[in-house]
Amino acid sequence: MKLYAELPARRTRQIVADVSAVAWTALWVQIAYLLHQAISALAKIPDQVTRDGNSLRDSLNGAAKEAGKIPLVGKELGQKLADAAGVAQSAAEAGRTGSETVGTVALFTAIVVGVAVTVPILLFWILARARWVARARTAVLLRDEPAGEDLLALRALSTAALKRLRQAAADPAGGWRDRDPVTMKALATLELATLGLRSR
Structure with a gap:
């Protein structure tokens, strides 16, 4: 199985395309990562709300226990402080939810950006390379067989541009019908060159 052409010009283009595809993918993976980090940094605010809410809740719960020891008003004051601790707990929960939401948005955004930009390019590149490999494999097998030249x-007659056919032979169709060896060789060489392969 051939992965690269034999002729230098086509092989160079293939290598450049391969390197470009890998570099493009690496670039956008890095961009997606940086985007994830930037959005995740926004979670510092709800994280701080969670920490402050938990700290205030603990303080109010402690104060409620101590207030309960005060005669006459202790029970009512303790209840008020306990209620305030519940509000602080709600704020802490809201901060935690906000932090999780920011994390989800950061991950989703990074995945969407990374996939939307890289997958189409990679699919096009992989399909193009796979198509070339399949065609080159068939052409090499035909090149190495005596009847393959025909x-x-x-194939050259049916797919090559007219200008290139006329450059290869004065009468390509007539030469092929007459099985002129010079014309047959020129047409086979043209088809192989189209794939970046050398003639036999």
Whole structure:
């Protein structure tokens, strides 16, 4: 199985395309990571609310216990402080929920950006490379078979641009019908060159 062309010009283009695809993917993975980090940094605010809420709740609960020891008004004062501790607990829960929401948004945004930008390019690159590998494999097998030259020449006749056909032979169709060896060789070489492969 061939992964790269034999002719230098086509092989260089393939290598550049491969390196570019990998570099593009790495770049956008890094961008998605930085975006995730930037959005995640916003969680510092709800995290602080959670910490402050928990601290205030603990303080109010402690004060409520102590207030309960005061004669006459202790029970009512302790209840008020306990209620305030409940409000602080609610604030802490809201901060925790906010932090989780920010984390979810950061992760979702990074995934969407990374996938939306890299996957189409990678799919196009992989499909193009797979198509070339399959065509090159078939062409190499035909090149190495005595009867393969005829099929390669026919393929060139059916797919190559007219200008390139006329450059390869004065009468490409007539030469192919007459099985002129020079024309057959030129057409087969043209088809192989289109794939970046050398003639036999």
